[in-house]
Amino acid sequence: MIFDLAHPSQLMQAFGPDLLLMAGAMVLMLWAAWRPESNEHQRAVGMASLVLIAATMALCFWYSMRGLSSTQGIIAVDNFRWAVDIICLLGAAGAIALGMEYNAREHILPAESHVLVLFATSGMMVLAAARDLMIVFLGIELMSVAIYVLAGLNRRSAKSAEGSLKYFLLGAFATGFLLYGIALVYGATGSTSLVEISRRTAGQALLLNPMMLVGTGLLVIGFGFKIAAAPFHMWAPDVYEGAPTPITAFMATAVKAAAFATFLRVWVEAMPGMGAAWLGPIWWLAVAAMFIGNVVALSQRNLKRLLAYSSIAHSGYLLVAVAEGTTRGATAFLFYLVAYTLASFGAFAVVIMVGREGDANNDLVDYEGLWHVRPALALAMGVFMLSLMGFPVFGGVGFFGKWYLLTAAINAPRPLIVLAVVLVMTSVVSAGYYLNVIRLMFMKARPDGAPVPERAGGLTRSVVFIAAAAVLILGIVPGRLINWSRDSVPRTQQMEAAAANAVH
Amino acid sequence: MQPNQFHSLVYEFAFYFFGLTAIASAIAFVTRKSPVAAAMWLVNVMFCLAGLYVMLDAQFIATMQVLVYTGAIMVVFLFVIMLLNLGHPSDLADARGKWGYIMALFVGLALLAEVMVLNRSNAIERLIPPDLAAKAAAAAAAPLAGGIIGPVAAPLFKEYLLAFELTSVLLLAAIVGAVVLGKRRTNAR
Numbered sequence: 164m165i166f167d168l169a170h171p172s173q174l175m176q177a178f179g180p181d182l183l184l185m186a187g188a189m190v191l192m193l194w195a196a197w198r199p200e201s202n203e204h205q206r207a208v209g210m211a212s213l214v215l216i217a218a219t220m221a222l223c224f225w226y227s228m229r230g231l232s233s234t235q236g237i238i239a240v241d242n243f244r245w246a247v248d249i250i251c252l253l254g255a256a257g258a259i260a261l262g263m264e265y266n267a268r269e270h271i272l273p274a275e276s277h278v279l280v281l282f283a284t285s286g287m288m289v290l291a292a293a294r295d296l297m298i299v300f301l302g303i304e305l306m307s308v309a310i311y312v313l314a315g316l317n318r319r320s321a322k323s324a325e326g327s328l329k330y331f332l333l334g335a336f337a338t339g340f341l342l343y344g345i346a347l348v349y350g351a352t353g354s355t356s357l358v359e360i361s362r363r364t365a366g367q368a369l370l371l372n373p374m375m376l377v378g379t380g381l382l383v384i385g386f387g388f389k390i391a392a393a394p395f396h397m398w399a400p401d402v403y404e405g406a407p408t409p410i411t412a413f414m415a416t417a418v419k420a421a422a423f424a425t426f427l428r429v430w431v432e433a434m435p436g437m438g439a440a441w442l443g444p445i446w447w448l449a450v451a452a453m454f455i456g457n458v459v460a461l462s463q464r465n466l467k468r469l470l471a472y473s474s475i476a477h478s479g480y481l482l483v484a485v486a487e488g489t490t491r492g493a494t495a496f497l498f499y500l501v502a503y504t505l506a507s508f509g510a511f512a513v514v515i516m517v518g519r520e521g522d523a524n525n526d527l528v529d530y531e532g533l534w535h536v537r538p539a540l541a542l543a544m545g546v547f548m549l550s551l552m553g554f555p556v557f558g559g560v561g562f563f564g565k566w567y568l569l570t571a572a573i574n575a576p577r578p579l580i581v582l583a584v585v586l587v588m589t590s591v592v593s594a595g596y597y598l599n600v601i602r603l604m605f606m607k608a609r610p611d612g613a614p615v616p617e618r619a620g621g622l623t624r625s626v627v628f629i630a631a632a633a634v635l636i637l638g639i640v641p642g643r644l645i646n647w648s649r650d651s652v653p654r655t656q657q658m659e660a661a662a663a664n665a666v667h
Numbered sequence: 668m669q670p671n672q673f674h675s676l677v678y679e680f681a682f683y684f685f686g687l688t689a690i691a692s693a694i695a696f697v698t699r700k701s702p703v704a705a706a707m708w709l710v711n712v713m714f715c716l717a718g719l720y721v722m723l724d725a726q727f728i729a730t731m732q733v734l735v736y737t738g739a740i741m742v743v744f745l746f747v748i749m750l751l752n753l754g755h756p757s758d759l760a761d762a763r764g765k766w767g768y769i770m771a772l773f774v775g776l777a778l779l780a781e782v783m784v785l786n787r788s789n790a791i792e793r794l795i796p797p798d799l800a801a802k803a804a805a806a807a808a809a810p811l812a813g814g815i816i817g818p819v820a821a822p823l824f825k826e827y828l829l830a831f832e833l834t835s836v837l838l839l840a841a842i843v844g845a846v847v848l849g850k851r852r853t854n855a856r
Contacts, residue, residue, distance in 0.1 A: 174829065185836055192843055237829055275847045282840040289833060301833040305840055312844030353799040363796075374794040 164229065168236030177233055177240050180222045180248060181288045187215040188281035195274035202267050208274040209263035212281055213256060220252045235358045237295040239428070239653075246497055246651035247291035247424040250504055254417025255284040257508045257626050261409035264620035265515055269317055269522065271407065276316055280413065283309035287421035294432070296345045296355040299425050303341065303389060307334050310418060314406040320522060326405025333388070333398045341385025347378030357433035364436035379437055382429070383444045389422035392448045392478040393455040403471035408518065411467060412511035415474045416504040423478075427485050427496060428653050438488060442577075445486045449582060452479030453589040460596045466514055467525050469596060470507070473551060476593060477503050483568055483582050487575040493652035495567035498644060502564035502637070506550035509630030513544045516619040516627065524614070530600060532609030537616055541604040543631040550634045552597040553590055559638025565590065567645075681722060689715035702748045706741060713737040727816045 166177040175182065191211055198204045227245035259277050266276060286305030293299040311334060315327025349355050351374040352363040369375040384395065391399040403411045430441060456476030463469040481503075484496035517533070517540070518524045534541040550561030565586070572583040637644055689712050696708035713736045720729035785791060792800065823831055 171828065178829070189839070192839075273847050273850070275843055279840070279844060279847065282836070282843070285836065286840075295830075297827070297830050298833065301830060301837060305833065305837045308837065308841045308844060312848055315848060318848075350795060353796070353802065369796070372794065372796070 164231055166231065166233040166240055168234050168238065174236070174238075177231075177238060178292070180219050180226060181285060181292065183222055184215065184219045184281060184288060185285045187219070188278055188285060191215065191281065192275065192278045195278050198274075200272040200274065202272060205266055205272055205274045205277070206263050209259050209277045212259050212277040215281065216252050216256045216259070216284070220249060220256075223248045223252065235294075235356075237298055237356065238292040239294040240292075241653065242651040243424070243428065243493075243497075243653040244291045246647070247420060248288050250420045250500055251284055251287040251291065251417040254413055254420065254504060254508065255280055257512070257630075258409045258413035258417070260622040260626050261412065261512055261515055262407070264623050265407060265409050267620075268520055269407065270319070271316055273316075276313065279309045279313050280410075283313065283413070284417065287417060290421045290425040293425060293428070294357045296348065296357070296360075296429075299429065300342060300345060302425065303422070304338065306418060306421060307338070307389075310410070310414060313410045313413070314402055316410065317407050317522070320405065322401075322405035322522075323407065324405070326402040329398050330402040337385055337388035337395070340381045340388070344378045344381030344383075344385055347374050347381065351375035351378060357429060360433040361435060364434055367436050367439065370437060370439060375437065376440055379434065379440055380444065383441060383448070386422060386426040386429075387448055390419055390426065390478050390481075391475050392482060393451040393475060396452065396455065396475045396478075399475055400468045400471040403474070404465060404467045408467065408511055408515045408522070411470075412508050415470065415507050415511065419474065419478065420500050420504060423481055423485070423496070423500065427493060430485060431488055431493065431653050435488065442486060442488075445482055446579075446582065449479050449482035449486055450585050452476065452482060453585055454479075457589040457592045457596075460593070463596070464528075465526050466530070466600070467511075469527070469600075470510055470514070473593070473596070474507065476589065477507075477551070479589070480565070480568055480586060483572050483579065483586055486579060486582065487571055489571070489575055490652050491571045492575065494645070494648045495564075495571040497648035497651055498567050498641075499564040501644060501648075502550065502560040502634070505630050505633050505637075506547045506559075506561055509543060509627055509634065510547040510551065512623055512626045512630065513540060513547065515623055516540060517616045519614065519617070524616075527600065527603060528610075529613070530603045531607040531613070533604040533616075535609045540616065540627070543627050544604060545601050546631050546634055548597040548600050550638075552593055556638070559634035559636075560641060560644070561634065562638065563641045563645075678722065681718070685715045685718040685722070689719070703745065706744050706748060709744075710737050710741050713741070724815070727819060 166173045168174050168177060191208060194211070195204075195208045223245045226240075227242055231240050233240035258280050262276060262280070266272070283306050286302050286307075286309065289298060289302035289305060293302050311327060311331040314330050315324050317323035345355065348360065351369055351372050352360045354360060354363070363369065364375070387395040388398075403414065406414065430445075434441065452475055456472050456474075456479060460469050460472035460476065463472060481496060481499060484492045484499065486492075487495075514525060517529055530544075533544070546557065546559065549558035552558060553561045553565035555562045569583050569586060572579040572586070692708045692711040692715065696705050696712060699705040699708060713732060717729040717732040717737075720726070720732060795803075
């Protein structure tokens, strides 16, 4: 079925899963505010949010299986959108599941916290769908506004407030860059539609137009901030450390996935003709993120900060895929995103389980000898660390993720050999801190008097278990995930035309 | 005196009245020491600009200017000023000491020179692709369908309907967030 986006009713249908989530979030918002704050109410709203997410995910699957498409308009109806939606919804489900138990421990009682996660997720779904810079902007803002608040949710913690304020101020500043970039691109092309921009920039028509060049540069800065790529990463460690851990996990995975997805869509769909202009900046961003993220992570003593720098490094790896700007790069990108989301989420869930009330016990010292007191937890953490590192077999799907990134980089039409070399070298550096965590857990004795991590609730444990199982299983049979990624890449005008010709 | 002449005289008078008042208020706005007085002068600037918009036949923008800027934004400014209870004005000055003033003067003059140069040359026009410029000129010359607000309303509820609705969701999320952060904890430990 082909949606005609010019008709409001068909536009509404094409926007179905997003509308379901938004409407559900509004109903839950009313319910959350209806009763006084209590732990039971918070849990109930959390459960209802999980049900809503499951329903939205089912709707996304249903849409993706019907082979829908649309006329060219302000939103896209393609598999890339559903793929990113599903990744973001998975992240949201994990964040709410972890949050229900974490919030009880930390006495964060407002039930609205789950509703804000839902709002942020609807912003991500808008981003995944956006085919117009105006919608991109609204999606980014909807996502960010909710996350600014979520980062500062723990009002007993000064770090949480600091992180939230830093994120808000720098985020607002970065939004200015993004908006100015959009305005200049509009000035140079006369449109905010990605389709129209690609038409006007086709054949390098505007490659030397100063307004277009400055606009493209500002867009790179705006997106670079949202994906926490060096040198726009300064906020990330403080915010990741201060935010409640489930929200940190949400930011490191779903927020990053959505921002990256729209970044990729804008470059691949709207600006293939500007490739010569944006390739250079993105190349350097990738190198800087991989280098700074991995090297600074080596000196971290707090596991949340360590994972924050690790996530900066992973932004660098993903930028390698964006720099390719090819279908193959996009396939590797989606595959890697899934692998990274699973491992990263699992690692943060373990951080919650080892941590104690007051967001304490997040230092590397607290992981010494974990194997002797909580062997299953130590094993799961080992799997996540190896997966983030890209270790074969025991690292599961993480290894294949890096492998596809590398092969895509080397086989690109303009081979990115240097980037591939940097990727491998910095991955070796990353072993220095990932393996260090494993060394501490398995090869050190548990210090005397170190508290044994409390038994976490069922939801947290199941998040860890599901993430670990998925990492290992997809590491053994990655075929389906590869096919799914390959079917879900964004298509440029030329590619769509070629596909249409092939059919007729 | 011909009615036409009289009309243009009134027009000219109104233009100078609003323009000069706006400039004078803007100067008062940046020189007042008290934040509340400065904010009130800014309200005056906004009103004068609204008057100028009416003279340009942009009544809708004039209304929005009064409703949004003077009505909503400036009231929030005043709230913030009162809630924050800012300290002594001299502690809040942006430019401090001799070098601060010299730098401020230099930047101000540079910006003024930039405006004058750009106004004289067609540097900005040359940045815009010619076919786009022609399209924009044709659109500006075409008669307005649906009165003054037609050209605003029609795209807002047709072409940009989705963006319009998404904006309301964005604002809702922002309100919920503000309430969550600002609410007094009843059963906090």
